[in-house]
Amino acid sequence: MLNSLYTKLVLVLFALFIALGAIFLAAALYTAPMYQQEVSQQLNRDLARYIVNEHVLIEEGKIQQDNLEALFHTAMIINPALELYLLDAEGQVIAHSMSPDKVKRKHVSLQPIKVFLSGQVQGLIMGDDPGHEQRINSFSVAAIDHKGQRQGYIYAILGSDKIGHITDVLQRSLIMKWSASAVVVALVFAFIAGLALFFFLMRKLRTLNLSMQRFKQTNMQDGGIVTSNQLKARDEIDAMAQTFNHMARQIQSQMRRLQQTDALRRELVANVSHDLRTPLSSLRGYLETLILKSSQLTDAERQVYLNIAHDHARRLATMVDELFELAKLDANEVRPQQEPFSMGELVFDVSQKFHLRASEKDIQLNLDVDETVPYVNADVGMIERVLDNLIDNALRHTPAGGSVNLVVTAEHGKVRITVSDTGYGIAEEEIPHVFKRFYRKTSAVEDNKEDDRLHAGLGLGLAIASRIVELHGSRLSVSSILHQGTSFQFSLPAHMLSP
Known part of the structure; x- marks a missing residue:
């Protein structure tokens, strides 16, 4: 009982009023003769x-x-x-x-x-x-x-x-006794008023303490936050309660994020284990074949096996690179190093890297750049990575005879980049999930093709592209019509020349 804050405050208040009463009475007894002498001298x-x-x-x-x-x-x-x-x-x-x-x-x-x-x-x-x-x-x-x-x-x-x-x-007169009694009564009244005030203040502290205890007992999940109707006043205790509310919400939010992160980690392990097993198994199988049947294979067959093993090794390296890249982007270890550059020239250079692959798949790769497009302020390496991922995704999901179009236009102080295709499209219910990690759409049949499997990663390409665009203060949007094609768009701020 003596350890409670209320008891300590009561004891301190009691001692304070006793001291004040003693000081007042002593001062009265000391000043009364002085006052009498001063009055006598004046008279x-x-x-x-x-x-x-x-x-x-x-x-x-x-x-x-x-x-x-x-x-x-x-x-x-x-x-x-x-x-x-x-x-x-x-x-x-x-x-x-x-x-x-x-x-x-x-x-x-x-x-x-x-x-x-x-x-x-x-x-x-x-x-x-x-x-x-x-x-x-x-x-x-x-x-x-x-x-x-x-x-x-x-x-x-x-x-x-x-x-x-x-x-x-x-x-020792009756008047002095009355005065002393009046002082005592006033001090007692003030003491009782102080007790009532302390009780009122401590009630708010007790409510806050109970909320904190409930928050602790529920393992920082819920049930411990002071409700808003308990915070009508605006004193220091209410400010402390509001601070606790903010802290509790932050802790709960962080706990939810930790749970989500743990779920993503579990999903990552499951997906990585599944996706890496396929190229590893294939790579191991072809290498074992080369070792066990080396004397029975012709040079041509041996070269075919080596090429296939190399393709699977390259696919495996691509998957690992994607994992590291996305991890760095999520951890904010990589920040955009913005500089002015020509978006038209970058799109042209990137498209050249995919012309051979597009020709092999009988896909037409078209480029449309507005001549009035200004320079943009962005990280040229990161934007090149976005274009690589979008064009690679479009080529993998576009059948032979189709086309992939790259369009760059200027609008309202920004430069808009659009990558569209005439591929299989995305079902409407799958569009909200296309930027999720490890997502692969289930509505396209072209995923069964060997060439697409060899060029495919872990399903992180669009997630990486979306994260890079977010780091540039923009948003990667998608629109699609099933069996007609898909379009990805994002904007970058134009570089304003100094006057």
Whole structure:
């Protein structure tokens, strides 16, 4: 129980209010006498001056004893708490209204007296109290001058022992008790209000903590996120809850991506194992035939077997290259190194690489480049790879007598590249899957041809092309009509020449 945050806050609040109450009461007890002395000094500030104006106490350096005794007697009758002292010009006590044994000091400091007489300080001024060896007290003072010469001072102590005794009585009075009780009641009320506030704040923290615990217990899957209707306010706790919501959603998203990645990994292993087994088995079979029947084969037969084994080895190398290339693209290890270049020239160069293969399959490879096409900003090597994959895909899925068309046009600050064919086409339900890894469409019969099998990879060509286009900030789109043909399109930003 003591380890809970709420208990710790309550204990700290309790200790704080106890300290505040003690400080307030101590300050009240300390300042009450000071306030009483200041009020007394303000009320009796001109008392000494009135005495000097009404009584001649020193004349030509001589003390007027009769006048002084009459003054002391009158003062004791009017105000028994008043203590009068007659000082010389140096501050020495030369007469007083006290009994001789009550006077403890024979000299009074002139510094407070000068400050008082200057009138520059309006607050409480404390001076030496001759009735005590160390005590200072409030006073009233007036200078006694004769013919321009300072004769002495009449010095009146206002806060005498009797006044101090009265102050002690006041401190134990009913009013002081009421004041102390009022302070205690106010502190108790504030303490209860603080407890209620802490309970309200801790309720939100408890809700957040329970949400975090549920999130942990459900293995970071669901059920632990604070709902939006619990976040109506906008304080730091709500901000922390929103941060937790964001973190939880991020964790869940990452968990889903990890699960998807794991599923893709399993699919990758299954597909790679299946697809690599075929060329490996074929390669192994032909090599074993060459080894076992080497003496029985003619040179022509041996060359045929070697050519077939070489084709399967090349296909195997293509598959491995595709795997590495897509892995690098997905891991963002390869970034486009953009530079301006002619798209028309690149399309022409790439088409030349496929002319022989197209001729062998009796497929016409057509090129249509708009003369007004500007340069593009892109990675020339990556875009060449896209064109290679698209043209290779078109040739593999176009029957003899068909055509593959490459069209480059300019439109609205971009250059559009289209690779279309008159091949077998793609069924409508298969179009959303053509860019998926290891996907091969099932609607075309040409996949059974030996030449297409030898040129085929792992079904990653379109996935690689799509990923490269995405890295250039564009999108590879596809449209197709079954038994009529397929068209792939993407755009690249045109290179704007500086003025």
